[in-house]
Amino acid sequence: MIRNNLQKFKKERTLVLIKPDGVERGLVGEIINRFEKCGLKIVGLGIVRASKNQIDRHYPKTKNWIENLGNNFIRSCEENNLKFDLKKDLGVNNIFELGLMVRRWLIDFMCSGPIVKIALEGNHAVEVVRKIIGPTLPYKAPPGTIRGDFSIDSPIVANLEKRALKNLIHASGNIQEANFELKIWFTSKELLN
Ligand code: CMP
Secondary structure (H helix, E strand, O other), X not given: OHHHHHHHHHOOEEEEEEOHHHHHOOOHHHHHHHHHHOOOEEEEEEEEOOOHHHHHHHOOOOHHHHHHHHHHHHHHHHHOOOOOOXXXXXXXXXXXXXXXXXXXXXXXXXXXXXXXXXXXXXXXXXXXXXXXXXXXXXXXXXXXXXXXXXXXXXXXXXXXXXXXXXXXXXXXXXXXXXXXXXXXXXXXXXOOO
């Protein structure tokens, strides 16, 4: 029983996607280097042009998740004292529709260029990867994290330019999400044991 649990913790897996901005800027080697140097093992790796369908399956479609995207948009505007009318300025009727619009921006962005998919394994892989990447918003991410060192993008600029936030990397948020996302990007044969 102890041996089984030990393996479970040592072999935790997570998914990382280097988004089109990271690939275009030539940061693939630097990003992979940071994961390897801290001790995580690469158990799957590839460069792909994702289809809209693949990205659509990757990002959740629940009402909660979509409304959360809409609420993020509104929060950024409020924090920057920008007033807007959902219908007149954005052509949407409610927060859900606003979230759907942001989700379409995300899909377009993820399909706009090649992305690098990486499956990583190691102790607390999900948490460790998120620590190395840093918080979602690059302009707030501290130095020493990938987002903090290589990007200053901000949600208000992204919103006004009607595009997704360019934050270099996607990483699974928890173990359940990691298991789901790894299956979207890798077949079992493509993952090493
Ligand atoms: P990702 O982690 O791939 O999936 C959810 C995306 O929502 C995230 O990348 C960001 O691109 C985007 N996102 C998260 N928070 C905000 C925010 N406050 N403003 C704009 N976009 C955001």
